[in-house]
Amino acid sequence: MKVSLTFFFILYFLSKLQLTGSDSLLKVIGMADVVFSDADFERFRNLIYKESGINFTSTNRSILESRLKEQLRETGLATIQAYYDVITKDKEAFKKFLDSITTNLTRFFRNQAHFDALEHYVIPEVLKNKKASGNTLVKIWSAGCSTGEEPYTIAMLLSEILPPPYKYEITASDISLKSLMVGKEGFYADARIVGVPDNYLKKYFDKVEGGYKIHDDIKSRIKFDYHNLQNDSGLRGLDIVFCRNVLIYFDDVSMTAAVNRFYDSMASKSYFFIGHSESLFGMDTKFEFLKTQWATLYRKYI
């Protein structure tokens, strides 16, 4: 009896394997056999660096390896070399690959001190200059905006504090197409809304099933765009630039080049926010370090 029961369970298990996703199981097992050699690592890290400025070091080699194996699983390709051949020939496949290796962690009102400095120091200073020049448009760029929480936070805050006749426009850019689509959609699941003050939630979002949707009038102030920070954006005369928690993935050379491009895209007497764990210390840049009561940031004076 015992033997036949065991036999029955073995048969049952085998039939389940066949009926439910044995393919993907085999693929998972197969991935263990995929070779990611030192030479592959060098080839991929050079390609990623050249195209995006993102610097994979040997400490995060395993992250790259697991993301590559995920891509093999998705595309059905059998070797790392075959995948390399595809992404170096097909631009869209390469964009998808870059998307898969970026870290898109973000949240609304991330590092509140920056938004306090924006409200109490930067905006009053920018408006002083605008008044002198008669220009009423405040131009902002959220570079490396991920899924949109950063530009929406800026938009909500400026909608609260900018007095008429001043207006604002925000460009929000990233190399992750998936993230940009989330931003454009403007829907955030309940868990992602953490950190949005209640009065903002009531005023700027609609409650929908499973989450919240940002109002169209806020959405219309933000232009989401694909842009790789390795290139010039073509933007000019910006009053405020946020590029937080992006440069951390670059090495010194690509970081300096990106920072100098930001400088060129900004108006005189404009302000530059980077992540609170990032710094331009020791870098060859014309930005001035600025310490406010709320947070530290950078200024282009001339």
Ligand SMILES: C[S@@+](CC[C@H](N)C(=O)[O-])C[C@H]1O[C@@H](n2cnc3c(N)ncnc32)[C@H](O)[C@@H]1O
């Ligand atoms: C950790 S998120 C930061 C999001 C937001 N700025 C914040 O601080 O919450 C970093 C973002 O930078 C983007 N990124 C990385 N390299 C980039 C590049 N070369 N050009 C444009 N965006 C890049 C990633 O796709 C990712 O969405």
